[in-house]
Amino acid sequence: MGMLTNRELVIRFRSLGDVHRARRIESAAERYEFHVSKSARDLYGLSGAPFSTSGGVVFADYGQARAFAARINERSDLAGGAGPTVKAGAINAMALIDEILHAVCDMYRQQVDPQAFWKAVTGSDIAVGPAGTRTGLLTFTKIFPPSAVYEGKDTPDGWLDATPPDATGTRPGRNAVSMEELLLLRLENENPAFGPYRFLFDDRPLKARAPVDPMLDAAEAALKALPAFGPDGLDLPSLLRAPMRASPHSLAGQLAYMKRHWGLLIGDRMAKLLGGEGMLDEEERPVFPAGPGPVRAPTYASLDHEYERFSEDKDWMPRVVMMAKSALVWLDQLSKAYGRDIRTLDAIPDEELDLLASRGFNGLWLIGIWERSQASRRIKELCGNPEAAASAYSLFDYEIAWELGGWSALEALRHKAAARGIRLAADMVPNHTGMDSAWVRDRPDLFIRRDVPPFPSYTYSGENLSGDGRFGLWLEDHYYDRRDAAVTFKRVDFRSGATSYIYHGNDGTSMPWNDTAQIDFLNPAAREAVKERILHVARNFPIIRFDAAMILAKRSLRRLWYPEPGVGGSIASRFESALGTEAFNDAMPAEFWREVVDMCAAEAPETLLLAEAFWMMEGYFVRTLGMHRVYNSAFMNMLKEKKNAEYRATIKNTIEFDKDILKRFVNFMNNPDEDTAVAQFGKDDHYFGVCSMMSTMPGLPMFGHGQIEGFTEKYGMEYRRAYKDEQPDEGFVRRHEHEIVPLLKRRYLFSGVEEFLLYDLVRNDGSVDENTFAYSNGYGRERALVLFNNAWERSQGTIRRSNPFMDKRSDGSKATTTRSLAEGLGLRQGQNRFMLMTEAKSGLRYVRRSEDIIHGGLSVSLEGFQCQVFIDITEIQDDDTGSYAALCDSLGGAGVPDIGWALQDLALAELYRAWKTAFSPEFFRLAEEEPAAPGGTATGTKAAINREALVAFLSVAARFAGGDLGTSAVEPSVETAAVLARRLEAMADACLAASETAFSMLRANSKGSPKAKTSAAHAALSARIQETPSAAEAIAGLVALLPIAQLAGALAGSAKAQALAESWGMARKLREAFVAAGVDYAIADRAGSFAVAALGRLELIAGEKASRLKTLEPGAAAEALLADDEAGTLLGVNRWNGETWIAAERYRLASTLFGAAAIVLGGSETAKVEKKFVEFDAALLDAGWSLDRVIAATAALKPVAPEPKAQAIAPRKQPGKE
Known part of the structure; x- marks a missing residue:
């Protein structure tokens, strides 16, 4: 977003006949910006930098500020890193602050006293004598030379004696101009926020050679004697120091002060100030590791103002249990396991599908089945991995990869899987394509791009990654030596000669995805093109996983790519594309995902839409945008770290706001780009307790590739094979089959939320054990109760009443309510009634008096990481002989293999x-x-x-x-x-x-x-x-x-x-x-x-x-x-x-x-x-x-x-x- 230089503005206004305005601009150029000493210009080779006639720095656009900073940093690098490192945003901010201070001085002259700084010169003459003033101003001109002096076109005396165009005073020469510059130089050196950059404008050499301090003290005294000015009625020196005093250590804070307090004084410089704020904000924004970022319990307050439009589930959707498989790695593992070449989807053995079905899986997510970017593969080769495939998320197009057998192989697999009740799932990557995709080749207008590199340090001299003779693609050079991960790559159309720099895909949390190209979702044509591809996938897969879906929410696009003026983008250089709220909404009137959901509901209604979304947007994605399911990363992250109170708060806050959100969570213990489940949870009771929770919580349980087998290798998205020769841990597999598989086969009991209740385990002292998860659920008349202690310490207490939840009634009304455990389990009042239940892992049956639970709750005692899942909960009326009462008393709370046997043993x-x-x-x-x-x-x-x-x-x-x-x-x-x-x-x-x-x-x-x-x-x-x-x-x-x-x-x-x-x-x-x-x-x-x-x-x-x-x-x-x-x-x-x-x-x-x-x-x-x-x-x-x-x-x-x-x-x- 370039700006006209002063010279360009002068030429324009003179051509329009506005000579007066042109002369004012020329005059303003005399005092425009912060100062750079001659010694700094010489040391850092800044002779060609954009200096004004007064010698200060003039940044016509942000690129010049970056170039200025790059020259200093380059010279520091040549010195072995011994020199300073500067940031372009800070340099630009300091120049902008000085520019605005000069503008305030100019407005003071216009509105209060045109002779203000001549009076400051007079004050100096009185204090140190005219000769002393002359010496001070002349020395200042030598140490901080104007361009004509620095370039040898004029002498310091000649420049100082010349009268500038449109001078406001009656006296000849530039003494008043220089006095203003000298006063602002003093403020620069006083300003703590300018401190790290003092090497550019250090006034100590000047003070050592001239009576600068007494000169300026007298000048300020003269200015203070003049009428007050500004919104707070301050004298001019105090007014100029106000931003510094308000926020002494922050350049951003000083700009913010000017924006809030000096709006009228700034005038048409407001846009430039906002841009400066954005540039500074972008540089100072912290960089987080890749992934969902810090996870905390949701509060849902923001959703109170959003509309509710859940998508209706088809009958099969609530009971999906999904297994993820990295296609290329899986096929390689199958080849080794079966002793034959298994390379295409149709060659997957029937036995593997039988095994998946027998374990309760009815969804199979195939990762990496689309045609991938060849540029992505080549980049990985150039970086030292000759075996790598392209990333599974850097795509050429949405066609089944030929090496996997193409569409015919997929159709054969789909048929075999369907015969076993398994639906196939595929990724859709809406945010970006591979950097050499069909769209980059044929429709570059669909991407976010610019005409020049965003940073002067970017160079593109490496290998042409295109593979197509009609155009060339170059990755920024520093990626190859790991010194930088640039935000753009270079595209050249050899037919037209057009060159553009296309942004890489990016979620703003870490580095750009350097083998991808970012689609521009403010472009209506791009949105329509992506929707067409989504529909194409939906017509071929009953389950779609939308990769990094949160990036395409309007609030995310705004933050990442088109920030508010004055707010830095999360992606370097994007503050230059800042848009006001109205302009942004005009460009993107509706949420993209809402349009996608409505389209699929009409065109592909049997498709389950699953969004990978983080950043506390999970509820928004299902409740407002209408996704059927959304990632719940809190499940993995909180339970791994044993942040049990936080995860209980996640559940409590969710059901108290809207239980239907909980139903739509995708719970998982590892994601393809996360460490494996066993690396995070181990192989013992902690793992199986969390896995039991995942299998019994509402929503969709998703298992990772190799999770049941106990594999430890994390498969990269570019892997063609597993690099570890791992065999299934048979004991680990058997424990899954004994403890987990039976739960997966009863998902109908756990997937919904109509009967879901969460309970507090209350200790004897009345405190709540936050480490224990206790919840009940059911379907029809069946009920289940789950207890899990996610801590090393033993847990003991009683569960009586549920946590509050939002009761959504059939008439449309809502009310927060609670229910007792007895109600949750379907128990009825009455004498001699007994509850029978089976603990799924041990198979033991338990007997409890219904009256005890109704009036006193259920006593619970769990060892560290112990999990109990009670199913087959029924209630019976005792017989005339009191056999169940006798049995209950004789067992003393213990379980038995069979109630009938136990009654028989007793009788x-x-x-x-x-x-x-x-x-x-x-x-x-x-x-x-x-x-x-x-x-x-x-x-x-x-x-x-x-x-x-x-x-x-x-x-x-x-x-x-x-x-x-x-x-x-x-x-x-x-x-x-x-x-x-x-x-x-x-x-x-x-x-x-x-x-x-x-x-x-x-x-x-x-x-x-x-x-x-x-x-x-x-x-x-x-x-x-x-x-x-x-x-x-x-x-x-x-x-x-x-x-x-x-x-x-x-x-x-x-x-x-x-x-x-x-x-x-x-x-x-x-x-x-x-x-x-x-x-x-x-x-x-x-x-x-x-x-x-x-x-x-x-x-x-x-x-x-x-x-x-x-x-x-x-x-x-x-x-x-x-x-x-x-x-x-x-x-x-x-x-x-x-x-x-x-x-x-x-x-x-x-x-x-x-x-x-x-x-x-x-x-x-x-x-x-x-x-x-x-x-x-x-x-x-x-x-x-x-x-x-x-x-x-x-x-x-x-x-x-x-x-x-x-x-x-x-x-x-x-x-x-x-």
Whole structure:
């Protein structure tokens, strides 16, 4: 923004015939600016600088001020940095202050006394004599020479004696002019804010050679005797010192004083003053590190004056869970992981998409898929990184990169992802393009540019980065040696010869993005062009992430590129393009983002618009501008630093203003340009607590590339590959799958805000524990409660009532309100009501009295960084027996794996104690021990099963069974106690005998087989047991259930025995007993289930129907199995490809268990059982484990169905099915 020089103005006014005004300008040039001594001009080579005829500096524009400063700094650099460093803004400000002071003097002459400074000369003559005055003024002219004197065109005496044009006095010569200059030189040296630059105008050499101080003292006294002037009625010397006294140490403060107090005195210099302020402000503005900058809790006061226009979510939008992937790096990692070349988007393995979907992700953000700037890549090569790609945010155009397979590869990936419920997300970079983009080539008018470099130090002599013979592009030279990051690059159109300097993209927080070109959003054509590109992306991606979206808000564009007059831009040199408010709003009437949101709502309504926005503008972006989602950097930054009170304030302030803002936050633990999540949060409880919060807070959780795998490398936007050879941390991954993935799959519970409430954890002393986050949420009738202590110290207290929130009612009214925890969890008043809830991580279920929560809240105790997420919250009414009350009291606040089990443990406590006494822990360890010496197993079994305790268990069990037995065998009312005792003892002896036989089969070298001639078959059976997982445990489990079979009517009542065992939860009790004995949980669980199932089918292998086993053929067995739902489930029977199949390992377990049971209970010969095994095994192997083929093969051999088929057991339903 250039200004005409005095010479240009004189020529212009003379051409217009305004000679008087031209002469006044010539006269004003005599006293215009701050002074520079001859010695400083010589030392710093300032002979060619813009000096006026009086010798002071004249800056016709800001470029001259920068050039003046650059010459001084260049000479200082040549001196090894020993000299001073100056700032152009300060130089310009000092010249401007002196110019305005001269203008005040000129106005004083015009309005008060034209002879004022001649009277000052007279005062000096009286004090030091005319000769003394002459000496002082002449010495001043020599040390601070006018241009004609410095250049040798005039002598000091000649210049001083000459009368200037349009002189105001009647006396000849320039004494009055020089006296004014000398007085202002004194003020310059007095001014503390001028102090750092005194080397330019130091008056001490002058004072050493002439009586300057007494001269000026007398001159000031003469001026003070004249009439007062100005808005405050001051004498002229006091008026000239007023800015300095108001703000002694600040040039900006002195200019501000002049602007506020001297508006009428400044007149048409106001624009120049504002420009000077802007230049100074720009230089003094602090530079912050790149990124969102300091994060603090929002207050939303400014939004009270903004309109509310949230965009409506489509039904899928609230539940998006997004994973970020740097495309080139990911493809390289996949190539290594799968051992094949994976370079294009369509080559991403299905397994990877399956894995993402299985972990709860339904949004995949692909970073770096657009065609990138080749200039960006070349810059990185020139700076020493030959492997680098261009930055993912320096784009040539919005076309899918050819190296990723182009649009066809994207379409293939989109189809595969959609089949798994995954939507693709892409970046849109609206603020800038690559410096060699299609627009820079063809439409340079869309960018912010200028005709000359903004700073004289800028040079552009490096490599032409264009790659297009029609035009050239040059990065500023100092970028390559890391000495500067210039704000512009050079573009030359070789066809027209036009040269322009285009600004780089910039957010004002740190350095410019030197491989980009800044779009000019005050240009309507540029805005329309960007909107067209946005719509192009929206039509191809259901989720768009707008990079650095906050830059394009009007307030940001104003601050960065078109600041208010008098305010420096956040980007160097932009104060020159200052615009008044009206002019700015005329150029950009509406918010760009509001127009974009409305356009997409009409043209691409299924697109989720996600804005990366910082600078406390998050609420504005979603509430007023209408973005669906906005970055919430406070989540990462505050929780990382454990600034818990600040983040709680963030949530509280947000929901108290408008809960719908919270719903639209994107929460993350790292951003692509931030350190990795594990670098910031570690891999332990702090990480998983924060990650659990991210997974359960309203909004959109976003995971970084490699976050779940625990990768530590931060992938640069130019990376083609990972430079660290990292493998997934399997333990870290498993913990995600156990703790985080289940939460992500319940996002419907957490994503909304309709039921969201935040609570204070109140300590016993009444203070609030700010380190603990406690909040509830829900969907429909489901509720969840989250507790997280984000500190090392233990946390303990009570949560009772929510923090205030804004209740937006259906009639449009609003009111701030709170709710109790009981209301938040959906609890109702009433006696004997209990709340049940599951802690997601441990799986434990908890019981709390509803009345306790309603009246006293919920007591909470959390260790450091402990997180608890309670789901499946329900409320029940206690039964008539008070079982839930008893359970609640017995647990004392502890959790249990299953409420039903816990109630069962409580109700059947006596039965379980008796059973555990009968079958000691040693019994269940026998199945796991090494084979004992001959005879040792029997001894061990007797020790493990106590006969007396077994009889006692049978007695207790008979009582608990009651009428369910359906038999008079154990009814005390029918038989005498003595007879009953004998019966129970007989049952116990039968069980003991069976156990002896069973355990003999578990040892290959045991001598306890029923018949010596079957010892070889016995050994084979024992080997089969040892080789079959869970077989030994299942056999032992069946033995432990035999007392129930005895009670149920021996072998004839096996179905009733199974029903009784199931009602008593014996499969669970067997599992618990085996696990306590050191058995793997999965083996113990399968053994318990098979043992109970076998208990219900003993009649097939023992008793009256036992003979069926000898004649049962494979086909009949297969048909019987197909008719038995429960057995089919246990054995993994399934339909696939039109056939019915059985799981081989499960069949082997069942057959081994039944074979052993046949020997133990039915007296079957081991050799015959082994023969049946061989027959059945062969049939299934021949059939490839297809039951249909077994049946068909049997039918082909024997067309007539065998008799056992007609006697097949009735179909069974799975437990729990109607």
